[in-house]
Amino acid sequence: MNRLRHRVRGRLVAGRGERGSISVWAATSAVIMMICVGIALDLGGQVHAQQHARGVAAQAARAGGQQLDGTAVTGAYPSIAIGQARVAAQTYLAASGVDGTVTITGGDTVHVSVTDTYHPRFLGIVGLGTLTVGGDATAQVVRTLGDREQ
Numbered sequence: 001m002n003r004l005r006h007r008v009r010g011r012l013v014a015g016r017g018e019r020g021s022i023s024v025w026a027a028t029s030a031v032i033m034m035i036c037v038g039i040a041l042d043l044g045g046q047v048h049a050q051q052h053a054r055g056v057a058a059q060a061a062r063a064g065g066q067q068l069d070g071t072a073v074t075g076a077y078p079s080i081a082i083g084q085a086r087v088a089a090q091t092y093l094a095a096s097g098v099d100g101t102v103t104i105t106g107g108d109t110v111h112v113s114v115t116d117t118y119h120p121r122f123l124g125i126v127g128l129g130t131l132t133v134g135g136d137a138t139a140q141v142v143r144t145l146g147d148r149e150q
Helices: 021-065 082-096
Strands: 005-008 011-014 099-105 109-118 131-140
Touching: 021 082, 021 099, 021 109, 021 131, 082 099, 082 109
Parallel strands: none
Antiparallel strands: 005 011, 099 109, 109 131
């Protein structure tokens, strides 16, 4: 035991037999930290992709909801020009580069469902493939007089 310890300026210090014992702990900690950072970044990226999908769905529904037929001009209850609304919403989806479905119900409601994918950067290394994200939005045409819905 005296060979492994010696005195330097009056203090007992470890000798050469214990050199490098901290490196295993440091290497393990570094790997764990990199995995944690990778998970955090990929989950953040997935949340961002989810928000993007919801935003695209909302804007596509808005674009479809703006396609009114001619009765709105005469003061009658407004309704959606169904063919034009569907084309406008699908055109917005195509321009955004996402897949989605457009449903028009009741002549005054446009519902858009969007499906997109997120490709993880760090978790892809450990075998996690693409993640599917989606978003839904609805736009409804209403008639208002002043600031009250009619």
